[in-house]
Amino acid sequence: MITPAPDRAVVVGASAGAVQALSRLLPVLPRDYPLPVLVVVHVPPQRRNVLAELFAAKCRLAVREPDDKEPIAPGTILFAPPDYHMLVEADRTVSLSVEGPVQFSRPSIDVLFESAADAYGTGLTAAVLTGANHDGAEGLRAVAEAGGTALVEDPASAAYPVMPLAALALVPSAETLPLEALARRLLDAGG
């Protein structure tokens, strides 16, 4: 029996190079991983997204795009639906929004991270991965200010270092890790 851990969660943001990076991260998580994992990837606002299907085939955890007000279950990977912001409510449900783009993006990493920082506080682990824009930096700062764990993919090995560098510029105290070490940190966060 898995002990649910509703007071802790993982959030991940990635942009250019996201599929390769997440492919080295999410499949590492074991079937009994006790935390929910919420992921924002910048994708064009096409009506259907294949990311959830792609990663459902690769991962041992359940993977899907949530509907509005869906409860956040432990051991589930939730991808923000294309063209919606994905936020976390205090009661651990997802809410979606079609407010304007933030950092030119909808979904935006900042929006997810800031709401998750409010909801989970010190129980949150947040990771900014590869990308060619500045989304996620403000969000990571909110995570750090709320006492959560701030992780950044090492810009030296990231496919696109701009987004990790922007996050580090705002949150110099964030841990900088290559993907393999980052995966281990996510495993530890669930331990």
Added chain:
Amino acid sequence: MEEEKIEDIEIRLLLEALYRRYHYDFRGYAQASLKRRLRQARDQLGLATFSALQDRMLRDPGTVTRLLGFLTVQVSELFRDPAYFRAIREKVVPHLRTYPSLKIWIAGCSTGEELYSLVILFREEGLEERTLFYATDINQDALDAAARGIYPLDRIRTFTENHQLSGGKSSLSDYYSTAYGHAAFDKSLRERVVFSDHSLVTDAVFAEMHMISCRNVMIYFDRALQDRAVGLFRDSLARKGFLGLGTRESLRFSQHADAFTDFAREEKIYQRRDP
């Protein structure tokens, strides 16, 4: 018990003040995005705290108008999610054809994109003349914009693509004229439309509807408020009437789920069960 954050206390008080002074009720809105939009409003108005925003808002109605802009205005597209409109055209319209007269409610119409999409679709399907459209919102500025039907020209390309993907039977350019970088939709599209101030939070049933379209409006409500709105829709619908929601909305989590059946599951179109 965890100590309530100062910001959360301030937001609760601000919403209470907004309701008591101006009767706009955001107290049952989903907190996460509401908080985000309130922060934007506070920063844009150059104020340091929500308490300062409350003080300004209580004494200055102009600030309330600006605040409402942050809290409510949604920019949408004509025929956003073409599959939804295609399902209406192909699956719902055949049912609607059997009625001699129709009432359609666009609840939370914002600046009118969903309204014009439906009116054009109904005209294409030959149903417009027997239909009365109710377009409602709580934001008067948005209603005014909906009644003008003027959109920046740079959005027309997306609108046109969406319209074609939705199974459009005419050219979208038949319905608007252009000037000064804008497209103005023809006033004949508004002849069968009633624009009205109506709140899903505080107002009641006002007519019996054959179809209600309410897309990406209830995502800003918390669960209790969603239940209220869905209950209002249930009570407003004729038997076998239709309720259309946004692509990522669901009645699964609603206490009124049993009052509806899935009609077009993927497109989030529900049908009222027999009471």
